[in-house]
Amino acid sequence: MTRVIHTGDTHIGYRQYHSPERRADFLDAFEQVVADAVDDGVDAVVHAGDLFHDRRPDLPDLLGVLSALRTLDGADIPFLAVVGNHESTRGGQWLDLFESLGLATRLDDEPTVIGDTAFYGLDHVPESRRDALEYEFASHDADAAVLVSHGLFEPFAYADWDTETVLAESTVAFDAVLLGDNHTPDTAQVSGAWVTYCGSTERASASERDPRGYNLVRLGADAEAGDDAVDIRRRALETRPFVFVDVELAEGEGLDRVRDRVRERDVADAVVIVRVTGDGEPIAPAAVEEFAADRGALVARVTDRREVEAETELSVSFADPDEAVRERIGDLGLSEAARDVDDVVRGDLPDSNVREEVKRRIEDRLDGADGVGPADGDGEPGDAPDDGNVGGDDGVAANAPDTGPEEDSPATDQDGDGQLTLGDSR
Known part of the structure; x- marks a missing residue:
């Protein structure tokens, strides 16, 4: 029997709510997973992508991950992983660097055998490139086979990847598919294989109310009592508390009622979502946030879902206001980059994520990336650029030129901005 921890979507480096404490929380959660792996003596830690929140992690986050991987290496526990959409670069991946240091294995179309189980990897691949995929994997002689991937697979929420097609066209019969990208943990059986999401290890969004954690997976003929070769158990992590305060104001009620509801809860060092x-009456969100902060909350955010109805009816007609705005912007002669920023500012992203998404898109243009998509810092799956592929000797897509530094210097601070960029380390 092979016992592994299945984790993913650790999003290390995410400075949620612009809080340095929240940024540290994401690394802390990953370190908890590593500590549990060592204490439990599992055979491997399997990471299903989005180890980092950004493809250009800051040095403290990079050093924190290296320290955690050295802890696993010291306990002789392999770290097996694939590349997610958030951390993907056009050249070599950070996972390649960790592999070159002997601290990780980037899973691909060749089997990595741990115990009596063969593990394979499929990096995140944008939907537009999936029709060209050939799910060809090298054969194995292990008792069980597992595919690890990052994407939105059926039959789960937001799905755009047909799991049945993957399993049917693969040259290896998989007993389990261990997934990342969807932050909600869930498990289903598809075409005889167990397909499971481990969920995120920290709350990347206020919509992620359930406790965070990871999967403990047992594989092999004697995985558990019974005939099934796969057993999946959920384990929770101790993460920073999120306190959700839902207030329905009756007519005549206002700020005092909201404060009373906040006062009823233990908000010390918590993220408070009201x-x-x-x-009821209109309230000032800043007054509620200040009240929660005075009671010890780390962060407080207020969302007022009410619609204020005008006392008088106004008759205003626009043929298509969005089109009118687009035409006016077109008349301004803005550059493509400026229009890209305008799309983000006027788009559907929550206000708290706009600044980060604008920064991501500008960095992608400066680095010469071939496309960007919305960040999923709000907890919804995203479409950031990805060069994921099935296997490959160099770990990058065949049509992706290597724009990074020379191979003998895989990590350099090319910009002088204190951030490392990675070339092709393979």
Whole structure:
């Protein structure tokens, strides 16, 4: 029997709510996974992508991950992983660097055998490139086979990847598919294989109310009592508390009622999310946030879901206001980059994520990336650029030129901005 921890979507480096404490929380959660792996003596830690939140992690986050991987290496526990959409670069991946240091294995179309189980990897691949995929994997002689991948697979929420097609066209019969990208843990059986998401290890969004954690997976003929070769158990992590305060204001109720509801909860060192509904009086979100901060909250955010109805009816007609705005912007003669930023500012992203997404898109243009997509810092799956592929000797897509530094210097601070960029380390 092979016992592994299945984790993913650790998003290390995410400075949620612009809070340095929240940034540290994401690394802390990953370190908890590593500590559990050592204490439990598992055979491997399998990471299903988005180890980092950004493809250009800051040095403290990079050093923190290296320290955690050295802890696993010291306990003789292999770290097996694939590349997610958030951390993908056009050249070599950070995972390649860790592999060159002997601290990780980047899974691909060749089997990596741990115990009596063969592990394979499929990096995140944008939907537009999937029709060209050939799910050809080298044969193995292990008792069980597992595919590790990053993407939105059926039959789970937001799915755009047909799991049945992957399993049917693969040259290896997989007993389990261990996934990352969807932050909600879930498990289903598809075409005889167990398919599971481990969920994120920290709350990357206020929509992620359930406890965070990872999967403990047992593989092999004697995985558990019974005939099934796969057993999946959920384990919770101790993460920073999120306190959700839902307030429905009756007519005549206002700020005092909201404060009373916050006062009822233990908000010390917590992220406090207040959601206001009902027919009560208008409130000032800043007053609620300040009140929560005075009671020891790390961060407080207020969302007022109410719609204020005008006392008088106004008759205003636009043929297509969005089109009118687009035409006016077109008349301004803005550059493509400026229009890209305008799309983000006027798009559907939450206000708290706009600055980070603009920064991501500008960095992608400066680095010569071939496309960008929305960040998923709000917890929804994203489409950041990815060069994922099935296997390959150099670990990058065949049509992706190597724009990084020379091979003898895989990590350099080319910009002088204190951030490392990675070339092709293979």
